[in-house]
Structures are given as structure tokens and as C-alpha cells.
Amino acid sequence: MFSNLGLLTPARCPDPSCGRPRCFFSHAEASSSRITLPPRTDVPSTIRQPVKRRADDNEEDRIRGIVKRVTSNGSSDIKKTSSPRKPIVKSDVKPDSTPVPQTKQPAAETRPTTTSSSLSNTVNTSRPPTLPINLKPSPHPRPDRQKGLNALYTQYSKLYKPILHLSPELAHTSAFAQEAETASVSSNVRIYKTAIHQAAVSISRRPPPDSVDHPSVGTVKESRAAFELAEKEKASKLSRHKIEQYCLPLDQFDIWRYPNPNDPDLLSSDIAGSKPDGEGEEHTCSRCKVPFVVSSKDIEGRIGECKYHYGRPVPERIEGRRKWIYTCCAKERGEQGCQDYIHVFSHGDDDRELAKRVGYKTVEDIVGKKGGLGKWTNVVAMDCEMIQTTAGVTLGRVTIVDENGETLLDELVRQTVPVLDVNTRFSGVTSDQLDTAIMDLPAVRAAACMFIGPDTIIVGHGLENDLRALRLLHSKIIDTAVVFPHDKGPPFRRALRDIVKEKLGHFIQDRTSDLGHSSAVDAKSTLEVLKWKVREDNE
Ligand SMILES: [Zn+2]
Ligand SMILES: [Zn+2]
Ligand SMILES: [Zn+2]
Structure with a gap:
């Protein structure tokens, strides 16, 4: 009934107790209790789209955002100076203040060379700044403070040279702000003079800004915070250019048993879905290695026909x-299985046989060459849970998170053939949960492709199984089992929990734990x- 829901839009969400973090269905008040489905379209066009940044968002935009955040909760007025057309609003510069004779002129060469028609009405940007008459009381003599202001202005003028044409009053604004900051934190004039000197030196060492929102712009405090934030942001982001080198090369897909994204046979409509049920x-x-005939009859009564150890044999000295x-x-190895099951089977990595159950599709097949959405996530991580059905190993649940680990999609898969074993111990999925599933495999796959575009990098551990279960062909993948290879090489793989324990020093749930994972x-x-890995390789 809901088989095409992933492709339908905008449909009212069929799940009355929907708690999906990014549900793509409409949650508008239902006018009737009946679920109505609009006509099918090939690509969803009005579903909620991920609001992630794209690869072409440049560093500058990011830093601009960072600086805005910093300045909006501080006392700075960088934001105001970002717009050259706005007059400076500065608490200690009164509009009617008259200039005081200056004690020292900054060198002529350091003055802003560009005069602009948008000069502030309170600051003459063609001249060095002058302290306002009504200065807040401070222990430092006025001539010393004017000297300090001049020294700072000299450095700011040099630093801002590349951007002064964008904001002619910027050197004045920063000098005033820095001088006031220094004066307020210095308990005596000796400390004040030292602090001014240190500030001037640190300003002179900043990299030249290329925009008024560059982290080099602002007081020492502001600039330091902006650079720190920019660094943090950089370090925590898995930006595309930093991880592209870990993508599995196409010529290694076969070695690591990945479905070949360019195999025309897998997409052939002759075999796709020709034998959905086994x-x-x-x-x-696949458990006890005994031949059997697949049957969905009397499953309860047959439990015990298969005896099997769900754990793995490990060497021990006794x-x-x-x-x-x-x-x-x-x-001990060889002893009869400790758990009662029914027989199940798997097509392993036999993609022809898998395609007969449900056909493969490429991401392009689903979203189109250019795609109707255009805002796919750059990097996603995916993990799938498998269950056992009369069609073999089948997708039971798919989870997709973005590069920050935020869940984009976490969906149970409605089964279209009889379920033999939900495999709760490994999948964490229960029969009751599975009964609530709404989308079948093609619908879930279409939903996944709201976030996965043709260029999206999918990160996962042993991702070939996940792609098979999802019947998705994709060529941009990073497999942490390949990035952190087993000593013996493929087909051996290290367990994810072992890599996490070794590299990050913390524990994640063992898949065979009774607590599930x-x-x-x-x-x-x-x-x-x-x-x-990125940090390690860049050090
Ligand atoms: Zn919903
Ligand atoms: Zn056992
Ligand atoms: Zn068996």
C-alpha cells in the first residue's frame, strides 16, 4: 500500500506517531482520517531538504559566519563597520565631540590612501584618530592614551591596507576599541604602555585580511577568538578535500567485494526483481551449513531445527x-550449537542472485544525472541492519548520519516477503518494531537518496554489505575497514569496535552483546x- 511513499510528495505522513528527525512527509492537520496519496512523481521536489553546506561554500563564508557569532555576543562593532555606508556608532565617540590637538602624527604612509564618499560623519578617516573629549575616567594620563591610540592606529592601518577601500573607518574603529580595551584592563600607566606595545606587535603579526569579516580584523581578543573558532571548525569538519583521498578506487571494488557500480547486468530489467521470494x-x-528447503510455514514450531553458535570461536589456553x-x-569448537534457530540462507555477494530478489539502482537512476534536489549532503555515514526472510538476508533498518553525526534518516524497512528471523541479537530490531515499518526497500532507498547525491561520499564499515542490502550502486565510498586494514589484508576486516578502542580509546557496543547496539x-x-585518520595524516 505504501510501496512508493518514498517517491511521493507532498504526502501526509502515514505514521501517526512520527518522530523522525527529518521526516519528508507533510504533518499538516489531517482533514480526514484516510491517507490520501498524490500522484507519483519521479523525483521528490518539495520534500524537506538537508540544509547542509555544499563543497563550493568557501572558507570565507564560514569564517564570516564565525566572526559574526563572535561579535554578536561580544562588545565589538565589527558588524557595524562591515557596512561602509553606515556611520560608526561608538559609545565613547560623541557625535559632537571636537578634535583635540594631537600629540603625535602617525607616519603619513600609514594613512588610508583611499578616500570614500561614504565617510562616517563622526570620524574623518583621512586623519589619524583623536581620543574623544569626554573619556571614561582612567588612571592613565590622556597624552599617554593618545600615544597608545596612535601606535595602534599605525598598525591597524598597515594591516587593513588591502581592505580599507571596503571600509575606510575600520582602522579607526579597531584602534579605538583596542585602546579602550587595553586602558580598562591596565591597572597603572606602566602596565598600560606595555600592553599597548604588546597589542601593536600582535596586530603587526596578523595575516593580511581579504575581507572585513576576516579573523585578522578586530581587537586582539576578538581576532584571537575568531582564529580559534575557525581552527576548531576546520578540525571538526570532515571537509571533502581532506577525505577524498580515502575513497576506494574503482579498481579495488572487486578486491573488497563491492558491487560493481558500472555493471550493466545488475541494472538489467530482465533479472531485476524476477524472483522476489525464495x-x-x-x-x-548459512548458520549450520545443512541443506534445507526455504519455508515460511509454522516458523514457531520449527525453532530448533537449526542449532548454532552465534558467537565466534576464539583461541584460549586451558x-x-x-x-x-x-x-x-x-x-569448545565442534560442540553442538547453543541456540535454537530455524534455517536461513544468504546470497552472500552474489549480486546476480540478489538482483533477482530486488533490482539494483544507481544513485543517478533515482535522483537523475543532475538531480532535482541539488542540495545533497557532502559526506554521510551509513549503517544498515539485516534480518532473515524467505528472500535471504534482507535490509531491516537503515541509518544515515551527516558529517556532524546528526541523524538524517533512521528507518525500518517494511518487508514484502515472509520474515524468518529478525535477528534481534545482531540487528537490534524486534518483530514488533518491524511491524510498524512503513516504507519498503525501494521507498527507503529513494528516501536515502534525498541525502545521497551522485557525488556524495558514503562512509561506513564494511559498507559493501550495506550497499547490497540497500541495492544501491555508488562509486564514492570510504570504508573504514579499508582505511584501517587487517594485517592479513582482504577479505579479512578488523571489527569497528576494535578500531574505535585502539584509535579513540573508548568502547562501543559489541554486536553480539545482549544489549544490542x-x-x-x-x-x-x-x-x-x-x-x-585525517588528523594523523596531516601531522
Ligand atoms: Zn513523519
Ligand atoms: Zn554457543
Ligand atoms: Zn541451520
Whole structure:
């Protein structure tokens, strides 16, 4: 009934208790209790779009944002000076204040060379600044303060040379602000003079600004905060150019068992979806390795037909002998399985067989070459949970987070063939939860492609399984199992929790733990270890 919901828009959300962080359905008041579906369109056009920045957003924009944030909660007036047309509003510069004879003229060469028609009506930017008559009382003699102001103005004029034409009063504004700041924090004139000198030196060492919002603009305090913020922002962002080098090269897709994104057979409509259900087929049980006939009849009554250890055998030294012991029950390898199951099967990485269940699609197939959305997320991390059905291993849940670890999509998948085992121990998904699922696999895949565009980098651990489960062909992927390879090389992979423990020093839930695990935590963890790698490689 809801099979195309991921492609429909704007449809009212079919989930009455919807708590999706970014639900793409409408939540307007229902006019009737019946769910009405608008006609199908190929690409959703009015769904909520991710408000992420694109790759072409430049550093300047980011820093501009940072500086605005800094100045909006400080006392600075950088914001006001950003617009050259606005007169300066400065608390200690009264509009009717008259200039006082100056004790010293700054060198002529340091004066702003550009005169502008938008000169402030309170500051003559062609002349060095003069302290206002009604100065706030301070322990420092006026001539010393004027000297200090001149020294600061000299440095600011030099520093701002490249941008003074944008904001002619900027050197005055900064000099006034810095002088006032220094005067207010210095308890005597000796300290004041030293502080002015230090400020002047630090201003002279700043990199030249290329805009009025550059972190070099402002008082010592403001500039330092702006640079620190810019650095932090840089360090915490997984910007595209820093991680592109870790993308899996196409010629290694086969080695790491990734579905070939350019295999025309996988997209062929001849096989796609030709055998959706495996009911009645003969397969070998992927748990106990016994041949069986796939059946959805009397599942409850058959539990126990398959005995299996869900844990893995690990070597242990017992009474001087090395033994392989299962982590699930501490029995020795070879002993009968400790858990009762029913037989299940997997097509593994046989993409032809998988395509017969549900066909593959490329991201372009879903969103178009250029796409109708245009605002895809640059980098996402993905983690999928699998369950067992009569069609083999099947997608049960998909979680996608953005580069900051914020959840973009976390959706259970409505099954279209009988479920054999929800695999709660590993998937964290329960039967009751699965019953509430609304979108089937193609719909969930379409929803995922609201965030994943043709150029989006998908980060994950052993992502080939996730892409297979989602039947999505994509060529821009970063696999943390490849970035942190196993000593023995492929097909061996290190567990994500081991990499996290080694590199980040904290623990994430073991998949075989009875507490289950969170796919959002796993997805975020792949981003965290990737950030660790970026830092490591850039030091
Ligand atoms: Zn909703
Ligand atoms: Zn066991
Ligand atoms: Zn079995």
C-alpha cells in the first residue's frame, strides 16, 4: 500500500506517531482520517531538504559566519563597520565631540590612501584618530592614551591596507576599541604602555585580511577568538578535500567485494526483481551449513531445527593446551550449537542472485544525472541492519548520519516477503518494531537518496554489505575497514569496535552483546575514526 511513499510528495505522513528527525512527509492537520496519496512523481521536489553546506561554500563564508557569532555576543562593532555606508556608532565617540590637538602624527604612509564618499560623519578617516573629549575616567594620563591610540592606529592601518577601500573607518574603529580595551584592563600607566606595545606587535603579526569579516580584523581578543573558532571548525569538519583521498578506487571494488557500480547486468530489467521470494527453493543454511528447503510455514514450531553458535570461536589456553572456545557459551569448537534457530540462507555477494530478489539502482537512476534536489549532503555515514526472510538476508533498518553525526534518516524497512528471523541479537530490531515499518526497500532507498547525491561520499564499515542490502550502486565510498586494514589484508576486516578502542580509546557496543547496539552510534564511530585518520595524516 505504501510501496512508493518514498517517491511521493507532498504526502501526509502515514505514521501517526512520527518522530523522525527529518521526516519528508507533510504533518499538516489531517482533514480526514484516510491517507490520501498524490500522484507519483519521479523525483521528490518539495520534500524537506538537508540544509547542509555544499563543497563550493568557501572558507570565507564560514569564517564570516564565525566572526559574526563572535561579535554578536561580544562588545565589538565589527558588524557595524562591515557596512561602509553606515556611520560608526561608538559609545565613547560623541557625535559632537571636537578634535583635540594631537600629540603625535602617525607616519603619513600609514594613512588610508583611499578616500570614500561614504565617510562616517563622526570620524574623518583621512586623519589619524583623536581620543574623544569626554573619556571614561582612567588612571592613565590622556597624552599617554593618545600615544597608545596612535601606535595602534599605525598598525591597524598597515594591516587593513588591502581592505580599507571596503571600509575606510575600520582602522579607526579597531584602534579605538583596542585602546579602550587595553586602558580598562591596565591597572597603572606602566602596565598600560606595555600592553599597548604588546597589542601593536600582535596586530603587526596578523595575516593580511581579504575581507572585513576576516579573523585578522578586530581587537586582539576578538581576532584571537575568531582564529580559534575557525581552527576548531576546520578540525571538526570532515571537509571533502581532506577525505577524498580515502575513497576506494574503482579498481579495488572487486578486491573488497563491492558491487560493481558500472555493471550493466545488475541494472538489467530482465533479472531485476524476477524472483522476489525464495519460498520452496533449496539452499544451504548459512548458520549450520545443512541443506534445507526455504519455508515460511509454522516458523514457531520449527525453532530448533537449526542449532548454532552465534558467537565466534576464539583461541584460549586451558590446562596448557590451546583450545577454540565460542564466545557465546564457552563451549569448545565442534560442540553442538547453543541456540535454537530455524534455517536461513544468504546470497552472500552474489549480486546476480540478489538482483533477482530486488533490482539494483544507481544513485543517478533515482535522483537523475543532475538531480532535482541539488542540495545533497557532502559526506554521510551509513549503517544498515539485516534480518532473515524467505528472500535471504534482507535490509531491516537503515541509518544515515551527516558529517556532524546528526541523524538524517533512521528507518525500518517494511518487508514484502515472509520474515524468518529478525535477528534481534545482531540487528537490534524486534518483530514488533518491524511491524510498524512503513516504507519498503525501494521507498527507503529513494528516501536515502534525498541525502545521497551522485557525488556524495558514503562512509561506513564494511559498507559493501550495506550497499547490497540497500541495492544501491555508488562509486564514492570510504570504508573504514579499508582505511584501517587487517594485517592479513582482504577479505579479512578488523571489527569497528576494535578500531574505535585502539584509535579513540573508548568502547562501543559489541554486536553480539545482549544489549544490542545502535546503528547511529556505529555510523558516527566510522566518522570519528576517519577524523582520527585525517588528523594523523596531516601531522
Ligand atoms: Zn513523519
Ligand atoms: Zn554457543
Ligand atoms: Zn541451520
